[in-house]
Amino acid sequence: MGKPILYGMEISTVVRSVLMVAKAIDLDIEYREIDLFAGDHLKEEYLKMNPQHTIPTLDDNGEYLWESHAIAPYLVEKYAKDDSLFPKNDIRKRARINQCLHFDNGVLYERCILNIVMPVYTENKLTISPETIDNVNKAYEHMEKFLEKDLYLVRGSLTIADLACGASISALFEFVPADPAKYPKLHAWFERIKALPYYKEANEKGNIAYIKKVRDVMAKGKQ
Numbered sequence: 001m002g003k004p005i006l007y008g009m010e011i012s013t014v015v016r017s018v019l020m021v022a023k024a025i026d027l028d029i030e031y032r033e034i035d036l037f038a039g040d041h042l043k044e045e046y047l048k049m050n051p052q053h054t055i056p057t058l059d060d061n062g063e064y065l066w067e068s069h070a071i072a073p074y075l076v077e078k079y080a081k082d083d084s085l086f087p088k089n090d091i092r093k094r095a096r097i098n099q100c101l102h103f104d105n106g107v108l109y110e111r112c113i114l115n116i117v118m119p120v121y122t123e124n125k126l127t128i129s130p131e132t133i134d135n136v137n138k139a140y141e142h143m144e145k146f147l148e149k150d151l152y153l154v155r156g157s158l159t160i161a162d163l164a165c166g167a168s169i170s171a172l173f174e175f176v177p178a179d180p181a182k183y184p185k186l187h188a189w190f191e192r193i194k195a196l197p198y199y200k201e202a203n204e205k206g207n208i209a210y211i212k213k214v215r216d217v218m219a220k221g222k223q
């Protein structure tokens, strides 16, 4: 059996969340960069693996899987030495983790990040709209509540939900800063995510490049 191969771009939050999961479970994966700006994802070989042409895509010895929120549980279930990031037998905890993964996908990624980044590329919108800022703050409020009683999103320990939301929040905090006085639990949780030993390599590096890329496009458009 060969190593699983992950196709992605480090600037993508959803790719970085999977890279953090791989590091968290100490999984040796081969990472291959796909350049969306060069159209690598629309080439025939890529479409054969993932007709939806999104990143990340996992090639696990010829079994293809895309959608980061499906890849993360799959990697833990198949490869992790212990199941703490996505417990096999605790049905309620699994359900809460799934709930947070859907929150990440449907709210943080789709409703917040895409509303900031896509308009920059597709409509040349160089400022973040007040509606989007409002929407992002609503998401911060929700997370502040989710974290009311616990150190992590699902009870007291780190799960794949924290890694998915952590990657999204790392980008959102740069675009729409969160007031620490209003969102103290959210900030404290994010500090915990940033302290993970693999955070810098698997998330921070790509996040810096991501924010720079979007800001560069914004600044160029304003010249």
Ligand SMILES: N[C@@H](CCC(=O)N[C@@H](CS)C(=O)NCC(=O)O)C(=O)O
Pocket (backbone or CB within 6 Å): 012, 013, 014, 036, 041, 052, 053, 054, 055, 056, 066, 067, 068, 069, 105, 109
């Ligand atoms: N919910 C998906 C989102 C995947 C997604 O849309 N990725 C973007 C990059 S961040 C992409 O591949 N866009 C290219 C395309 O849709 O053709 C996930 O978590 O994997």
